[in-house]
Each structure stands twice: as C-alpha cells, then as structure tokens.
Amino acid sequence: MKNLLALLLCLCTLHVAHGQQTTPLAPTPPMGWMTWNYFADNIHEKDIREMADAMVASGMVEAGYTYIFIDDGWQGGRDNRNNMIPDPAKFPSGMKALADYVHSKGMKLGIYSDAAPLTCAGYTASLGFEEQDAKTFASWGIDYLKYDYCHAPKDSATAVERYTKMGDALRKSGREIVYGVCEWGQLKPWHWAAEAGGQLWRTTYDVRDKWKNLSSDENAEGIIDILDINAGLHAYAGPGRWNDADMLVVGLYGKPGPSGDMGGLGMNDTEYQSQMSLWSIMASPLIATNDVRNMNGATRRILLNKEVIAVNQDPLGKQAERKIHDGTWDVFVKPLQNGDVAIAILNRSDKPRNYTLNWAELGLDGSYALRDLWEHKGAGTGKRWKGRVQAHETKLFRLSKK
Known part of the structure; x- marks a missing residue:
C-alpha cells in the first residue's frame, strides 16, 4: 500500500510539473508602458515610480497594463566581477529596490539589453555575458527582457545563435522572464524566434508617430506601413507566440524624441484610435508610451477601452x-x-x-x-x-x- 501511494504521489508530481512546462509564458499579448518614446535614454528611477503610481491611479493596471518596461539607457557598465549594474545617478536605489516597488503596485518590471557589445544608444550590452546577465536580471526580480539587435551581424544564422543563447540563459536563470526578440523583422523572426526561446518578436522597424511613411527611408514606418507587414503573419501567432507590431504612439501628439524622428509629427485622435483597434485585433502587445501622468480625455478613452482590450486579450489567442x-x-x-x-x-x-x-x-x-x-x-x-x-x-x- 505504501509503495502504491508513493507511485501515485510521483505520478501526480510529474503531472503538475508537466502542466507547468506546457503553460506558456505570455499566454496573452503583454500589456504595459515603455520608457523609450517619451524619455528616450534620459530616464530616472523617479520617472518609473511616478509612472507606476499613475498607471494604478488612472485605471491602466486594472485594465490590464501590468508591465513597466525600462528601455535603453539604464546601464551603468559592469562591476569588478563583470556583473551588469544600473547607472547609479539614474537609479540610485538600485534595480532590485525599483522592482520591489513596481511589484508592490501589482505590476511587473521589464528591462532592456542587446545581442552585441553595445546597445543601440551605446550602452553596455550582453554579448558574451548572457548567463551572467540573465542571473543578474533574475536576482533583481525582472519579469521581461527586451533584447535588441543593434551593432550585430546581418546574417540570420548569427541572429538565431545569439538569441538562442540568451533564451537558454533566461530559462536557466531561476525566474520566469518573458523574452521579447527585437530584431525588427528583417530576418523573419516569426520563423525561428519561438524556438530561440522568445514569446514575442518585433516584425518591423521602430514605429513613428505618423500615419504613413512618405519618405524613402524604410526605418521611418508609420501605422499603415507596420500594418501591411504584420497583417500577413497571422499564421505564426498564438498563446506565447506573438507578432509584436511595436509600441502604441497614442497620445504622443508629435512629441520630439524617438517616435517624433523621421517625420513623426503626430496624428489625430481618429488615427490613434485606429492604431489601438488594429493592434488589438492583430493580437499585438499593447505597450503605451505616452505620459500617463498627464493624459487628456481622448487618450484615456482610447487606451482604457476594456471592450477593445478584451479583443486583444482573448484567451483563444488568434491574430486576425x-x-x-x-x-x-x-x-x-x-x-x-x-x-x-x-x-x-x-x-x-x-x-x-x-x-x-x-x-x-x-x-x-x-x-x-x-x-x-x-x-x-x-x-x-x-x-x-x-x-x-x-x-x-x-x-x-x-x-x-x-
């Protein structure tokens, strides 16, 4: 009898473990707010705390925007043991304390790095330190990594190798960390990013605050340009596998900065509403980038529409x-x-x-x-x-x- 009970306990344990392994990270598209379009690399922990407070107070967290993503510019180099450290002037309390604060608000914290020696903005990145950095991020309580591809070779084989190495490192870090592959779609990550460990992958260059690209620069994409790339990728999406059409520019109104470059002079509220509709029905992550502390009524109405969000977050996980x-x-x-x-x-x-x-x-x-x-x-x-x-x-x- 004792042996039978032991066997049953073992089988139950295996069943639970198997269930945990088969439940994907990011079963619905991640939702949150990202620093890049509003602050670029001029970020400070005070900004992150204020945005977390504003996301709770505005109803964004209740509506499903549970992540705060720290983009490029947080890094302060490496210490004498080659551990990545945050810039002490920008993050004087340290990243662990900030993660604890964000978690106390019922939210999750995302961070940024790059599959090269330096990031897009020229800060310390993770090539050659993947396992060490993944363990560092886990020790801080990080919940998401956006992994960029600036200053890296253009061939597909290298991209797959570098992204897989970080994906493996995150899996061994001791913490569940959602992995965003930010290769910009040029090497068709929808074919390989999930196998590299990613739960989502960028399908285009960076979004600009405009309806359509009227220039010859392919890196000046507006809403329609991104739509026309992302629209054909519905077969590759599903729970834990999302085509990332990049950030929402709703409410930026042509603010100078990354989204304002290359003709990103702003859009009207009808166009912002269209981005929210189209990103929602395409099951893209919904990542706001406006100043949540100071939203007008139109921006609130667009970002907080729970019926529209329900389409994006539908658990069937189909991209339109x-x-x-x-x-x-x-x-x-x-x-x-x-x-x-x-x-x-x-x-x-x-x-x-x-x-x-x-x-x-x-x-x-x-x-x-x-x-x-x-x-x-x-x-x-x-x-x-x-x-x-x-x-x-x-x-x-x-x-x-x-």
Whole structure:
C-alpha cells in the first residue's frame, strides 16, 4: 500500500510539473508602458515610480497594463566581477529596490539589453555575458527582457545563435522572464524566434508617430506601413507566440524624441484610435508610451477601452486575418473564444466613405448581432453592415451569432 501511494504521489508530481512546462509564458499579448518614446535614454528611477503610481491611479493596471518596461539607457557598465549594474545617478536605489516597488503596485518590471557589445544608444550590452546577465536580471526580480539587435551581424544564422543563447540563459536563470526578440523583422523572426526561446518578436522597424511613411527611408514606418507587414503573419501567432507590431504612439501628439524622428509629427485622435483597434485585433502587445501622468480625455478613452482590450486579450489567442485589402478598405476577422467574432473595418483613404459589408464575403454564414466597441452599444442585427467610416478610421465590432 505504501509503495502504491508513493507511485501515485510521483505520478501526480510529474503531472503538475508537466502542466507547468506546457503553460506558456505570455499566454496573452503583454500589456504595459515603455520608457523609450517619451524619455528616450534620459530616464530616472523617479520617472518609473511616478509612472507606476499613475498607471494604478488612472485605471491602466486594472485594465490590464501590468508591465513597466525600462528601455535603453539604464546601464551603468559592469562591476569588478563583470556583473551588469544600473547607472547609479539614474537609479540610485538600485534595480532590485525599483522592482520591489513596481511589484508592490501589482505590476511587473521589464528591462532592456542587446545581442552585441553595445546597445543601440551605446550602452553596455550582453554579448558574451548572457548567463551572467540573465542571473543578474533574475536576482533583481525582472519579469521581461527586451533584447535588441543593434551593432550585430546581418546574417540570420548569427541572429538565431545569439538569441538562442540568451533564451537558454533566461530559462536557466531561476525566474520566469518573458523574452521579447527585437530584431525588427528583417530576418523573419516569426520563423525561428519561438524556438530561440522568445514569446514575442518585433516584425518591423521602430514605429513613428505618423500615419504613413512618405519618405524613402524604410526605418521611418508609420501605422499603415507596420500594418501591411504584420497583417500577413497571422499564421505564426498564438498563446506565447506573438507578432509584436511595436509600441502604441497614442497620445504622443508629435512629441520630439524617438517616435517624433523621421517625420513623426503626430496624428489625430481618429488615427490613434485606429492604431489601438488594429493592434488589438492583430493580437499585438499593447505597450503605451505616452505620459500617463498627464493624459487628456481622448487618450484615456482610447487606451482604457476594456471592450477593445478584451479583443486583444482573448484567451483563444488568434491574430486576425485580413480578408479584404483593396487599396481603400481593409477588413480583419478574428475568432474569439466564446464563439463571437471581432471585425475591424479600416478606411485607408483620406476622405470619409460609405461602405456596405456582407458577412458572407468574410466566410460568415447567417445573421449576427453587432456591438460597436467604441460606441459601447448595439449596431444592429442582420447579415451585413452598412455605414459611414471617416478618413483613417477603424470601426471595431463584436459579432454574436443569432
């Protein structure tokens, strides 16, 4: 009898362990706020604490924005044992104390490094110190690593090798740390980043605060440019495997800085709302970068729309498929866990237009009840939708079968 009980206990232990191993990190797209677009590398622990307080007070944490990500510029070099240290002027209390503060607010802390000797902004990075840095991050209580690819070779084999080395180091660090592969999509990380240990991967160059890139510089991407790359990658997304379309620029209004470079002179609230709609239905991480301490009403309304966020965070984990793409109209379809369907209708043109969409065109049979997720009300019942869409506006509906 004693042997039988021991065997049953062993089997239960193995079952629990197996369940833990098969539950992915980042089962839904990460949500939070990142320092880069607002502060660039001019960051201080006081800023992080203030943003954490503001995220709680504003309702962002309650809405699901649980991460604060410290981007490039926090590093202070290495100590006499080659351990990475934060800049003592910027982070005088140390990173562990800051992580403890963020955790006390019910949030998680992310940090940044690069798969080369130096980061994009020229600070100390992690090449050759992957295991040591991963253990350091774990000892601080870090929950997420954004791993960039500046100053690194352009070939795919090197990228896979370097990202895999850090992915392995994070797994051995003793702490669950979500791993964001920030290679900018040039080497098609959707094919290899998950196997390298990543839970999400950037699919494009950095987003700028503008609707569309009108220059010849491919690193000056606006919302539409990123959309057109990310839209075709739906087959690679799922729980713990996300196509990262880069940060939200909602509420920046052309602020000088990284997102304001290369023609990023700002957008109107209709366009910001479109980014929120499109990033949500594409299951991209929702990473705000505005000044959360001073948000106007429009920015609050866009970032805190819980019905829109629910589409992004739906546990089925499907990225929407673009079913219509004709130069004027884009229509995306995303199945949801409870059997509902989310539909996004984007007017890409520069003037308002009327549109009629039959659900049968999208492969949806029968009649549906529509809910407008921005108006927070019903939008009719039937086999089609007909309405007017403003220039650069995205209508977002939730359809329930009747």
